Structures are given as structure tokens and as C-alpha cells.
Amino acid sequence: MGEQLTSQKRFKGLETDLSEADLKKIYRAMLVTRLFDTKSMNLQRQGRIGFYVPCSGQEAAQIGSAFALRPDDWTFPTYRDVGVAVLRGVEISKLFAHLMGNSDDEMLGKQMPSHWGYKEVNFVSVASPIATHLPVATGVAMAMKLEKTGTVVVAYHGDGATSEGEFHAAYNFAGVYKAPIVFICENNGWAISVPVARQTVSETLAAKAEAYGFEGVRIDGNDVLTVYEATKKAVEKARSGGGPTMIECLTYRMGPHSTSDDPSRYRTREEFELWQRRDPVERLRRTLVEAGLWDDSAEVKLRSEIEGEITRAIEKEEKVAMPSPRTMFEGVYSTELKSLSEQRENSVLDKVSKE
């Protein structure tokens, strides 16, 4: 990805060394993510999946950063980073399989929806507890450095995550060991109902990186090209032994925190509308149109193509059976413990009654 080209400013109003194909690939991923997101929210509302964590509004931060990576680089996403999965090439049907927790699910239905993980694209399995993946991500980067693989890790986290002790440990180890890691902080202004201003009184989140001896930069996280450029630079630095960087992407989640949340309890309509005008997908679309690379008919065609894909994926996955009750006992250890085999053998596999 991110193939190098020589000239800049080749497109009207656009300062980038990305090719037309690259730009369209990025746009496609953003649109897939947006449409997938919208569809998944609907599926949950319809009771067809149990839970979902939407990402609309944050596509630029996710996809711009992921585009700066090589396939053998590793990513540590949060529940919200659908865009990273999409850009890295996870099939849409696999994403739905996970949301449904069916037998096709790479997680085998063991995790709740939005707790993705796809080893084939180095997109490491998500846990719900905030910031717990960060020390692990640093550890992978430390291993890469020890093994001199020339690869890097990109770890994603929110603004709220910066308050956790595990954030602190991860950043500090990254600094001390000069680990090849880039932290992408998707500062969407809110940790559920808690605004950044109550999360910390640090001037910026990027400023926190200095406490660990490396650079933090704050960027417009809704401009996919800015995110890409900043990440590319940070990744190159990490790859060449320069150590970690934190990139604070200013962005916004346009939806609720999750399908269990009602943001009208804590956010204003005005704030939402302001950010709606900064919609990153729409923004790239306009940019491409202005640069003469995109038009309405291309848009219509792409949308219907993606929507078709989505519909077919859902149809396919809704037919897939749920994992059998016995699989619940599998995979706790490399080989099943005798105690667990006994529990399985003695189990009465009846469903719990509903109150």
C-alpha cells in the first residue's frame, strides 16, 4: 500500500503523492465502512444482531492511518476500528459472521459483537476493557525490534483510554525500548458521556507523549490525507529505528457510543451538526470531485456495488448455523484439560430460562 510516486500536487487542490488508484481505494474503504456501519446499526435495531459499536465519523482516522502500513505490520484496534479491518482486506461477510456470532465467525462466537480479530491481516483480537491492548501492542513492537523484522505496530485507542494506567505503562515501555510503534489516538471528544475536558486537563492529548520521551502530534483526524501523511512519517521513523510516535486525530463519533447508548442525554444537537458538516467520507468525496477524479455516477455505481455486497454478505451469514453448545468448552487451553472434558461430559446442555 501507499506506493510511492514522484510528483506532488498532481491533482487539482490536492497535495499528495498518492496515486489515483490509491485515492479511490481509500475512498472505497471509507464508503464500505460507512455503509457497513449504517447497516449494522440497523441490524441491531431490528434485533438481527445483539450489539454493535458504530464508527461513523471516524473513518478518516482509521483508514488514513491503516493505509500507511504494510501487510506484515500489525494493528491493534479497538471495538470501533471497523475501518482498519475493511482497509486491511477483511471480507465483509466475515465481519457480519462475527456480529452474528455464528460458526463462520473467526472468533467462533466466543466474543460479543465488535470484538474483532483477524490474524490473516494482523488485526489483533479486541478486548472490551479500555487500554488493555496497549501494553500488548508495545510488546509486539518490542519483539519486532528484537527480531529485527523491520515491521511496525499501529495501536489505536480513544481519548478516554489515555486515563488508564495501562496506557501509561504501554507508552512508557514504548519510549524506553524505542519500540517501533505508532499510537493513533482517535480523540472523538467523548468517552461515552464524559467529555475530554473532564478526562484530563492536559492541553492536548498529544502533549502526553512527551512524558514518555517521544513525539506527539495533533492533527485533523477527519482529513484522511492528513492522517495518512502523518502516519506514514511516523511509521517510517519507527521502521528506521526512530521509536514511537503518538498521533492525536481530532475527530467525532457521529453515532451513539454503542447500540446501548443514547447520546442525547449528554451531547447537544449543535455539536452533532457541526461535526456532521465535517463528515470525513463526504469530505474526501468532495475533494475527489474537485480534483476531477470522481462524479455522481461513479458514486451511485460504487454505492450500489457496495450495498449489493453487504446484502449478499448478510444473506449468506444469516443462513450459517450457530456454533454447537459443545464448542463452548473448546479452546480455553491448547489441549482440553481433563476437568473441562468432565464438565463437558456432565453438562446438561439446556438453555437457561429467561426471567
Added chain:
Amino acid sequence: MGEQLTSQKRFKGLETDLSEADLKKIYRAMLVTRLFDTKSMNLQRQGRIGFYVPCSGQEAAQIGSAFALRPDDWTFPTYRDVGVAVLRGVEISKLFAHLMGNSDDEMLGKQMPSHWGYKEVNFVSVASPIATHLPVATGVAMAMKLEKTGTVVVAYHGDGATSEGEFHAAYNFAGVYKAPIVFICENNGWAISVPVARQTVSETLAAKAEAYGFEGVRIDGNDVLTVYEATKKAVEKARSGGGPTMIECLTYRMGPHSTSDDPSRYRTREEFELWQRRDPVERLRRTLVEAGLWDDSAEVKLRSEIEGEITRAIEKEEKVAMPSPRTMFEGVYSTELKSLSEQRENSVLDKVSKE
């Protein structure tokens, strides 16, 4: 403490608003601390106490900061902060009672030596795990603010402590709630065998405060007057609603980490000698002599007075009985649980055999 005087530079070579009595009080506390420390190390070597954490070399940071407080301000010390206890007025015999774990011990022999706590002087009971007292200290400061008491908290910690997640939580909460707290970081260069350079690559430890939206200052921690001035300023700021400050005191532990440690395994003789020349007790003594406030005969007299006190305290405390085995069951809860009473009643109170 810290009574205000009008003029400055009243003593030769000394820029301070402290009175002669203040200065002598500080010097006495430093000398008491040093002699107590030396004696305690010896007691451990002689097998008369089980364990000890020495503080020699760090007296200025401890006593200079504590001198800036009022009695109703609270302190959260570490195992190493003997100087704070001494300055706040804990009797030497009580300190020895604790080191012996006898029935006079305010901790009732429940904690290992150097895990002090004296409510009467607002010097809160120490736990061994590093940095765990910091969120608690912030919580006390938050309560003071809510109760509008006008008091402040001073929390002590080492350089190593800055790496823990609980440091991060404590500092962040302090910043967000503008809690009236001053963090005194005694940067003695080492966390047991780990030098600061491997603890963090932050330029200074003081710089870490910025990540939490408040000021961090680095000072010469072996100059008691500098420490006093910096703390006074920070305390005044906290008291008047200005929020927290971190003060990084550059200092050195002249002894081993604890009586279980052998620093020759990881530190050089040269480093030790360099810092020996910066001995904070000797430094204040020289300052006082130069200012015409002190001389050899005063020194001899004070030393022998303190040594006498120490000897008498040890003699007294060595005669005190150990707590009776049954007390072990007391004080877990406000009133004893029935299960524990049963355990006590059924207990065979014989000592464990020694391998």
C-alpha cells in the same frame, strides 16, 4: 511551622525568610534523621530489628518539604520518608517501637519495619507496593477541597514510582479536580538497581506533570532551603485553589535500597563519592557555620543529645513485649467477624517450625 519574617538575606550567604530558630529546627531534624538512620541500619546488622529502609542522603528533600506544611496538612510518605516523620514530631521511641514491631508500635506489629503511619501527625500508613498511596493521597486532597478545609496534602514518591499506572491515575485525577496536593518526587537516581534512564526517557520527571495539566519543577533536592521554598510556593498555590504541583527533587540515596540490598552490584564507587560530597546534612551544617549560626561545639552538643535520646529510646523499646499472638486476629474489620473469632478460638498458637 515556617513562621514568616519580613527581611531576607539576614544571614551571611543565605537567602531565606526563615528565622534562626527555624533553621536550627530544620538542622536538628536532619541530624536526628541521619543518626536514627545510621543506628537503625546497625540494629538490623546486629539482628535486633528485622529490616530497614535507609534514607540517608534524602533528608533535605524530606524535611525541607515537610517544613512548609501546617500540622493539619496531610502527608503520604513512602517507606523511606523517616525525615518527614521526624520533622512532624513523631517520637523517636515510637519509630523504634515500629521497627521492632512490639506492643508500643502504632501499627501494633502488623506491618513490616519502615511501614510507618502516625495519625496524630497526619502521616498516613505506608504500604509496600509502589505508588499505591498516590491515588489515595489525591482522594484526600479532593475531600479537603470538597470540605473547603484550606488544608493540603503532600505525597512523596520515588523516581521508580513514576512508571506505575497508579501514579498516572493519581496525577490525572489531581489535575482534573484541581486537588490541593503537592507531589514530592524524590528522584534518587535509582529504583533498586534500575537507573532513571531505564525507567523513562522523558527529559525530566518534572516534565511528566504537564501531561496532567499542572506544573512540574525540578530542583536541587539536596539543598533543604531550595526544597522548602519550592514546596512553600506550591503549598500556597494549592491552598489558594491553584491546584497541584509536582516537585522533582534531585537527590541520592547514600545507602543500599534496603537492608536486603547490595548496591555495589549495580552502582559505581565514583557515583557514590560524588554524592557523598553533596551530603545534604553536611551542606546545611556548612551553610549554618558560614552564616555564623553554628559551630563545632554546638554540633558536638547536639549530636550527643540526639545520640542519648536514641540510646534511651532503644533501651526503652527493647524492653517492651511483643504483641500477643491473639492480637493477630484483631482489627481486620471494625468488629470481629464470627468466622474470625472461631479461627482464633480454634487456633493452635504454636510457632511455625523453622526449616
Added chain:
Amino acid sequence: MPTINIVQAVNQALREEMRRDDRIVVLGEDVGKDGGVFRATEGLYDEFGEDRVMDTPLAEAGIIGTAIGMAIYGLNPIPEIQFLDFIYPAFDQIVTNLAKLRYRSGGQYSCHLVVRAPYGGGIKGGHYHSQSSEAYFTHTAGLKVVIPATPYDTKGLLLSSIRDPDPIIFLEPKRIYRAVKGEVPDGEFTVPIGKARVAREGSDVSIFAYGAMLHVAMQAAEAAKAKNGVECEVIDLRTLVPLDTDAIIASVQKTGRVVIVHEAPKTSGFGAEISAQIAERAIEYLKGPILRVTGYDTPFPYTLEEYYLPSVPRVQAAIEKIMQY
């Protein structure tokens, strides 16, 4: 008496007690403006303001650590952990400070506070929104562990807990937050900590349960009666520490048959302690093995959670098994 559910009982207890005692401070993630992700603190922010209902930064060690500080300074903090699964960043504060402060200071300091946390499965929450880790806390000397199963007990035990001088882990069975309703008096009343409740009398089998499992046990008891005419005694433990061993032993002496039900994984779950207490104190009364119906020794699964949680048929099978001895 008004009929309310468990989350309303929590809310009512908090509101009433905050009106009575202005040293009470509620703190946690989203407990303020949002009213808590389960609405347990709904309305408190509006009534008591941001100084007493604090939306904190996202750091459980900070929430519980600062609550401990407030408690030793004399306030009466009630920290909320959003899901029990997220308490582990605060585990050090709990084990190191909360549980030991009184003992380690020779009684000079103590922390009077209640940590509230929704716990348990049944809401399709997967690994990290379903855990029942009460056993960890019961093994940590210095803590009390309280788990209500009904709206009445929720309010009565929460009020007792708030007034108790010791640190308390108060676990709320979120699966039945709304599903279980019952009559709860307005105003002050307490349920004592350390007393179990005989939820159903019976002479054949003793079933020990707490939290959401109490209701599964009750249904299984009814089913066993209907199917086999077996009379189960169901004991709602209500508090795990202190444990009402008298009530447990009295029931075992009566029935001689024991089934223990909890959601947590079996190995080293609190059921083991109940079993061990019985095996220590009343083995001569036993007519057969002590059976445990529990979650399995796996992380809490998502799709299959309904098979993971102890169900009425699973408890019934244990009742039938023990009746065969």
C-alpha cells in the same frame, strides 16, 4: 407498598441516603449527566450536583483509590465500577489499600466505603460484560461482599452497607436489574449484613444461591416439586463475607443434601467455600455428595451464554442426582 425493580431500588437507596447524609459522594464513569449506563444513578447529578456525583476520568484505580482517600478523610464515598469486569485496573487498590488499611495502620485509619458494581451474565455481554468474580473478593481478608437478589434486599442491604464501617464490595445482578420486581417500602429500612434468608422452605435438598441464580434455584425447586414431589429448601445467602454459616448448617442438618448454584466458573468459585464449610461442620448429616451447578471453567462465552449459565434444567438434574443417593 410500591413495586419496583432492582435498579430502581439501588437508585432509591442512593437518593434517600444522600439526602440524609451529605458526606456521601458518588463517583464513577458516566454516573453523572448520563445517570449511569444502567441508570442506577439517574437523577442524582441533577439533585446533588457535580461535587457529589462525579463523572470521573476513565481509570478504575483512580476511582477506587481516590474514594479510599475521601473515605479516610471522613467522607462516605460510593464508587461505581461500570461493569465488574472492569474492576481489575483497581485490583491493586482493593487488595493493597481497601482491604488492609485498617489492619496495617493498627486501627488508626479505616475506609468506610461501598464499591458498587453490576455483575454476572445474561445480557449477552460476552467475556467482558458478564463476569462473576466475587470469589476473588471473598478471598481478600478485610472486605465484606454483599450480593442482593431482590429489590427489597437491594435497598435494605445497600443502606446497611452504606452505614457499615468496613469496606464493602456490593455486587448487583444486572441480568435481573429490571426483570425482578417486588414491593419495597419508601424511606428507611435496613437488611442486616451477614444474615442469609430462607427463600423457600423444604426438607429434602438445600440449595444455596445468591444474585440472579437465586431465581434459577427457586424455579428449579418448583419444577422439582412439580415433577418429583421433592421439597427443596432454597437459601439466599445475601452476603458472602460475612457468611451465615449457621443458616447453611441448619439447612444441611435438616435436608442432608446440598446443591450449590453460582454463575462463576467452578474451580475455586465461592461454591467451593460453601462446600468446604459444610464438609468441615456438618459432614455427618450428608446423605450424598455436595453438588455444584456453576459456570464452566472457560471465559464467559457470547453466543452460547444461555448454555453456560446454570439453568433450571441443570439445577433440576443436580436435584435429581442427589435425591438418588
Added chain:
Amino acid sequence: MPTINIVQAVNQALREEMRRDDRIVVLGEDVGKDGGVFRATEGLYDEFGEDRVMDTPLAEAGIIGTAIGMAIYGLNPIPEIQFLDFIYPAFDQIVTNLAKLRYRSGGQYSCHLVVRAPYGGGIKGGHYHSQSSEAYFTHTAGLKVVIPATPYDTKGLLLSSIRDPDPIIFLEPKRIYRAVKGEVPDGEFTVPIGKARVAREGSDVSIFAYGAMLHVAMQAAEAAKAKNGVECEVIDLRTLVPLDTDAIIASVQKTGRVVIVHEAPKTSGFGAEISAQIAERAIEYLKGPILRVTGYDTPFPYTLEEYYLPSVPRVQAAIEKIMQY
């Protein structure tokens, strides 16, 4: 065969295995230049260099968290926690990631690593240098828990653990680090994980123990024989998860009398699980109650630690008590 002590056995196992497998990385506080506060990693830094023997910052969540990362990337990390009492800042990493990574990812990822930590009392370490919190880990599905009691088993079990594909909590009884010596072969050998050892055969009473308590149990068995002619069978459990229930049940079937010994507090200690296993599987063989001799339900005390720890007289008293049934 050379006679060495337990800490030397740890050191030897690490050194030999690091020579064989260059993916092994040791990390922790003071494990490098200082060789570890108990000297368990002595000499490794000089032999293998700072890339493989890392003195880390003071953050257990960082130590275990980054070790998990290294493990999933294919290294073979062996983090040391300086005292088990300091593991709690890493508790979230252990419960959330270490134990669940394999299961939650549907087997895509796993973490093959051994967390080493000295544990237990007997060194006058007070609350925070004496804890035995093995029960927490045994209740955390996904972890294995290994506790050796002899130099031979220490080396053999540590080598097995390092080669085991699952995450292992390896607890070293620091009280007997130097006190217990024994013959240990140089070079490679393993002791299987999940197999208990009959440390002493006997027909009257089964004593189950592990770690330092094994030796207290052995002395009590000898004392009981000398005093009352009672023949105790002493079982060294060696691994708590997986637990060798076959060995436990076989012994109970033989003796019908049970005494369980551990240092950890009684309530919800691992002894409860052993008791519950017996009460579930072999109650018909029991001649009396299942007795536990354990630490008390208090924080670990300093001055009185010798009264707190299970002692030979305490175990003897339990043996005498159970023989009276």
C-alpha cells in the same frame, strides 16, 4: 547428582533453557544487572545480554502486558514479578488478556509464557512480601498454576512450563528458596504438569499440600507417626491447575481422612476447591470432616507471622482431630 537449592534450580532451568532456545526473553524489575532480588536470574544478564534479560521500568502491567505481546509475536518470554504481592497492577492484563486471548480470538492467537513470582510467607515480609494469592489464579480460566516444593520439581516443572503452550503462573515458595536442598540433574529433564506426587505413603490420613507447606506437612506426618503411630500420606499437588484429582481421590479412598494445608487465608483459598472436589467425588469414603489448616482470614501479619503460618503443631492437631472420628 549435584545438590542444589530451589533458587539455584530456577536459575539453572532458566540458563539451560535460554541456551537451547533463543526466543526466551527474561524481563522484570532488577532481573538484569542485579540478578534479581533473590538472585534467581543471577548471571543471565552477563551471559545473554540486555536484549534477552531486560531490567524493565517499575510497572507490572507493562511487564506482563509487553510479555504477552512478545509471546503472541512468537517469542518465549518469562516475566518475573519481584514478589507475588506486586502482581496486582498487572491483574487486569492477566485476567483480561493472558487468560482469555486464545479463547477470545477463536484460537487465532495464544500466549505461551511463564510468569514467575516468589510467593508465600516465612521471611518476615509482612503484608506485602508474604502473600499467597494462588486461589485468584486458579479461579481464572485459561491459566495454569504450578507450584514446586523441591529443587528437583522446581527445575523439572519450570522446564515443562517454559515448553507448555499455555500461559502459566509459576509460583516459587521463597521461604524455602535456600532452606530446601536436593539432588538435581544437570541438563534436560522435565516433570509433567498436572501430576501430583506422593511425597510420603500412608494409610490413615491424606494430607494435601504444596509449596513450602509440603515440608510442614511432611514434618507433621513424621511427628504424628512418632507420637501416635499414625501413618499419614502426604501428597504434593505440584500443579493446582490442572489439578490431579485422580491422585487426590485415590488417596482419599485409601485413608478416608483428609487434612489440607496451605498458607493462604482460609476463606475461598485453594483448600476449599480441594475439599469440594473430594465432597463431590469421594464423600462415601470419608470417615470424618475435611479439615483445612491454613493462614487465617487476616492480612499477613509481621511480628506474629510464625503464629499465622500453618505450623507442625497445627497440622498435628488436625491429624489428631481427624483420627478421633
